[in-house]
Amino acid sequence: MSSAEAAIVARDISKSYGRTRAVDGLDFRVERGEVFALLGPNGSGKTTTIRMILDILRPDSGSIAVLGQAAGASIARRIGYLPEERGLYRNAPVLEVMAYLGQLKGMDARAARSRSLALLERLDLDAHAGSKVRELSKGMQQKVQFAVTVLHEPELIIVDEPFSGLDPVNTQVLETLLREMRARGVAIVMSTHQMHQVEAMADRLLMISEGRQKLYGPVADIRRQFASHALLVEGGGDWSRLAGVRAVEAGDRPGEALLQLEPESSPDSVLAAIAAAGDMHIRRFELATPGLSEIFIRVVEGE
Amino acid sequence: MRLVLLVARREYLTVLRSKGFLFATFGVPLMALLLVTVVFGAIDGGGSASYTPPGDTGYVDLAGVISQPEPFRPFEADSLARAAWEEGQLDSWFLIPADYLDSGSVTLYTRLADSEALEDSMAAFLRENLALQADSRLPPARLAQPVELRVRASGMDLGASDAGGVFMVQFLYALAFFVAMQTTSGYLIASLVEEKGSRVLEILITSISPWQLMLGKILGPACIGLTQLAVWLAAALAARAPGPDLPVNVAFELPPDILLITCVYFLLSYFLNATIFVSIGSISDSEQESRQLAGGLTLVTVVPFIAYAVLLGDPHGTVSVALTLFPLTAPLTAIIRMGMAALPAWQLALSLTLLALSLVAAVPLAARLFRWSTLLYGVRPTPRRLWRLLRHPAQGGRGA
Helix, strand or coil, rough: CCCCCCCEEEEEEEEECCCCEEEEEEEEEECCCCCCEEEEECCCHEEEEEEEEHHCCCEEEEEECCEEEEEEECHHHEHHHEEECCCCCCCEEEHHHHHHHHHHHHCCCHHHHHHHHHHHHHHHCCHHHHCCCHHCCHHHHHHHHHHHHHHHCCCCEEEEEECCCCCHHHHHHHHHHHHHHHCCEEEEEEEEECHHHHHHHCEEEEEEEECCEEECCCCEHHHHHCCEEEEEEEEEEEEECCCCEEEEEEEECEEEEEEEEEECHHHHHHHHHHCCCCCCCCEEEEEECCHHHHHHHHHHCCC | CHHHHHHHHHHHHHCCCCCHHHHHHHHHHHHHHHHHHHHHHHHHCCCCCCCCCCCCEEEEEEECCCCCCCEEEEEHHHHHHHHHHHCCCCCCEEEEEECCHHHHHHEEEECCCCCCHHHHHHHHHHHHHHHHHHCCCCCCHHHHEEEEEEEEEECCCCCCCCHHHHHHHHHHHHHHHHHHHHHHHHHHHHHHHHHHHHHHHHHHHCCCCCHHHHHHHHHHHHHHHHHHHHHHHHHHHCCCCCCCCCCCCCCCCCCHHHHHHHHHHHHHHHHHHHHHHHHHHEEEEEEHHHHHHHHHHHHHHEEEEEEECCCCCCCCCHHHHHHHHHCCCCCHHHHHHHHHHCCCCCHHHHHHHCCCCCHHHHHCCCCCCCHHHHHCCCCCCCCCEEEEEEEECCCCCCCC
């Protein structure tokens, strides 16, 4: 895939503030139609990276192309950005704020208003179009902020903690919207500390720490990469008698067990041993892979 | 440019709909009218006061209305009075023309820096003499308003002016500027603090460059300033005929040149101050801190009014010239000195040039501070940081 077709292509980008190196040699690309998670602990360089994507900051070295264009080109109208902290005029009516921010993204006044109303209806906020932003609950404000982000139908959206303050129902509404956009070919960069959201939605991820790239690739591959030499099984029997099993731990659910394998044994051989044993049965099995939260902690603590 | 105008329009409409703007714009002319009425009403009430003039003053009476010349010195012809004045025998002299009873016009020649006391004396002197005449030709209005004064001072560079009118310009300029600055600073700072605090700024700079955003933020309030100026000028024109019987006609007979210069000063200084307010809002942590700094700036701009006595006493002195040339105090000082006919053309030109240059220098500086504030939330702008920023601006993206 060429650079022109990718949503973001960053090559060896670095950025320093005085003597502090905020970003150090990041290399990544984000494809159109994928959810790309940007992960890292606080102060790891995520915001600086996002600002370089948004062309608010320029890298000290390296290059970054967004939507096929180098920095400096006018691509602001093709990008939507949802910051971690809400950015709305609190004392102005919802519809007025949305229409104004839409116009700043290049929409004409009428289109900005009609699209705002449509989005408010979709988000079940149409009754609040005339309310002042400060009169809305935190979750409602978050939905308005999201609506502002996608109002101008951007090709690339960058969302920082998009589900913050949302109840499960509204979280699902936003997830559905994001998935719809992904299906339409919109590239979505998601920065969040909610790892279950990343596992549920992200196709690929970039994890950075102290400005440096630690993990990069498809979420499934990374989880496999961190897979321990263990087998998660659900069934019955005395697992400790199995040849090649070093230790047995209880799983998270009833009837589930985590079989730690001997270094020289393989999952295939253990499964064959279970099948051969007359007094054991399994209903389900999988290679034990850690969750992203665990991987995150291992990567960060391994610094 | 479309985005700049969009920001300016929003800022403009937001202020326009605020109660503070409505009060400042329409309340100020009413307050000014009230104050003028009270002030000049008090002067009117003092009409029977002694009319001993300051300094030696002569007069030429071509209308034949003076029967009691004391304490002024009569001259038979204007050439004789002028000669005595030019030789230094007189500080001032005035000409009562033949058509005085109809026109009320009296021309005063003086080298006094402050002719107000003299004008009061002349008014009282003329009223007394008119009353003694009991002339059937005497128009009733003449006794109430004995003088339609024209002042011609020595060393004058700007020509004749209506003394009362020019004083009104000074007074109204100071009032208008102060109120406009308060409105602007209040709004600009509140707007910036809100946008920084609510992170709207972070959204805005993904759509518009900091430079465009700042320009829109300055243009919006500047249009507010223009609106206020238009309302106040309209109010001033509507108040051309003052209500009370005044000893000196202070109706607004403003020389067009002074009016034009006042408007130019107002706009240039308005832009300059708005630019400085943006800088203040950018480097401040809170609205309270911003307002304190803005209050200091506003105070500097009205220093000429505080130093009014110094300007009157020595209108060509070092302090007067310095305040005329210093951009923040230039507008008010220049207008006060124009009122005293003591502003040489070269100083006026230099003052306006310096003011314009300050604006040209301030805008990119403010843009740099503004941009910096959009990138570094929560970083305390210490003097060292600011200095480093101004010398070595961080490499940035759009609008850097």
